[in-house]
Amino acid sequence: MNDADVYGQLKQYLGKHITVSDEQLALFCSKFKHKKTKRGEILLRADEIAPYSYFVNNGCLRVYMMDAEGRESTRFLIFENSVGTAFPSFTLQEPSMAYIQSVEPSEILYITHKDFNGLLDTFPGWERVYRIDLEREYIASIRRIESLITMDAKQKYNLLMSKNPALIQRLPSRIIADYLGISQETLSRLKSKK
Amino acid sequence: MNDADVYGQLKQYLGKHITVSDEQLALFCSKFKHKKTKRGEILLRADEIAPYSYFVNNGCLRVYMMDAEGRESTRFLIFENSVGTAFPSFTLQEPSMAYIQSVEPSEILYITHKDFNGLLDTFPGWERVYRIDLEREYIASIRRIESLITMDAKQKYNLLMSKNPALIQRLPSRIIADYLGISQETLSRLKSKK
DNA sequence: CCCCAGATTTGACAAATGTCAATAAATTAC
DNA sequence: GTAATTTATTGACATTTGTCAAATCTGGGG
Structure with a gap:
């Protein structure tokens, strides 16, 4: 280019x-x-x-x-x-x-x-x-607030997986975790269990 | 009027x-x-x-x-x-x-x-x-997302207290709790402890 | 003014998640 | 390609928070 x-x-x-x-x-x-x-x-x-x-x-x-x-x-x-x-x-x-x-x-x-x-x-x-x-963007932020106040760690991760799988493949899981507001250890355990 | x-x-x-x-x-x-x-x-x-x-x-x-x-x-x-x-x-x-x-x-x-x-x-x-x-409003929602991904229940409640005390006085605590994404019991305990 | 439905508090316990530490794996920089 | 650094996983345990149940409080409607 x-x-x-x-x-x-x-x-x-x-x-x-x-x-x-x-x-x-x-x-x-x-x-x-x-x-x-x-x-x-x-x-x-x-x-x-x-x-x-x-x-x-x-x-x-x-x-x-x-x-x-x-x-x-x-x-x-x-x-x-x-x-x-x-x-x-x-x-x-x-x-x-x-x-x-x-x-x-x-x-x-x-x-x-x-x-x-x-x-x-x-x-x-x-x-x-x-x-x-x-x-x-405001609507996207409202959806994110909804997920943060209603879902536990696994639900939030599954939602992100279904809505934005590219994001998960592309970014280090440390960033995924702090985007979801959970610890990397919790995220790591979710991935292996589910 | x-x-x-x-x-x-x-x-x-x-x-x-x-x-x-x-x-x-x-x-x-x-x-x-x-x-x-x-x-x-x-x-x-x-x-x-x-x-x-x-x-x-x-x-x-x-x-x-x-x-x-x-x-x-x-x-x-x-x-x-x-x-x-x-x-x-x-x-x-x-x-x-x-x-x-x-x-x-x-x-x-x-x-x-x-x-x-x-x-x-x-x-x-x-x-x-x-x-x-x-x-x-988008900025307000960003601030709320920040508090949801970085703060525990007590911190979120204290923030709301300092930023919007009128809201806490005015609304039943059941609503405060589900606005913060915590249970009413947890909120009730926060109020008595702190 | 009183009654009652709904709201709040409290206790006991369970479940989810965080923290710290050690190890393993992967990726970058040289 | 290899060492060095970062990143990810796993285990053990502590802490937070949720859940359910019961008791108490409160305020709105009659």
Whole structure:
């Protein structure tokens, strides 16, 4: 894939919801910069204000918290062809509770908060696309809350298996465990028993 | 409060974000119907498609799920001066996993899905107000996910106490417990110990 | 104002999950 | 390819939380 293609997936993502001219698309994409990350690279640290929102071309970003004892909890995962960041920090421009890490070597696009908000004011249809995306992500978070307040460890794991098996194959089980809010030992036992 | 005033809070809510003319406000409000509910009244049952989104003038609505054994889990609470519904069902117009119940005698406004979407297309500024509200609620849900995957029962209760003491005073502890995803007995013991 | 259904508390016990430590397996970096 | 490092598994045990049952409390409706 040459440099001219790095915006192809972003254009497709936008085109799924609205139809815009090629010049408009080019203008939209010009706000995004391109970057390749190494495995394990940290893109944001806690207490920093998230400057960017990311579109993942390939690879995976992980938004996670760390407690005083160094224990990590994965709040969110961002895979190919989706947008994400440390959402509260980016949106409110306040210090982040979370880190962002590239769990795989990834190829990503990123946009500043200022440019992001600028597009909302100036780019026709972008506020709608973003709003619909927000609805989708909010619904996903509601489903996750439901599973967290109603299910035990095995049920949560089985649900993830059925809804997102790719995630389980792809990520180390340590991350699966702290995404589900259980210990790695418990997860390991679930896998062998069931 | 007479009938002419039932839209006062909704107008204030809208006015917090954008400035609109009185006629526009009146048009906006005309899409909302007014209703008083009894304590315990069910507004939506699981498997129904949520027809309405609600603005609560006073009182409190509760969005909850019920498992096969009849155990309830509170997904969401909607207090005065805020908007809410069984969000996934209302937004996607698909059968709801959740019930909506009025936990107190309440006074509410409600709007159909069709009118809600109509306003997004026709009412200047409404998509923005709604989008910003979505961001706020999505952030709240992220915070809740964080507390669910990182905290034990006592920590979750203490957090709720510090962030939302009114909620604890106002609602029966059975509901507090299933909002936190713990049993009422565990909650009762936390309260006496700490 | 009283009664009663529902809510809360408490006790005894069971089950689920976490913690710590040791070992085994896998993956990365060189 | 191999050593070094991380990751995953397993065992033993502690802790938390859930479950069921009974007793007590409470507040809303008549």
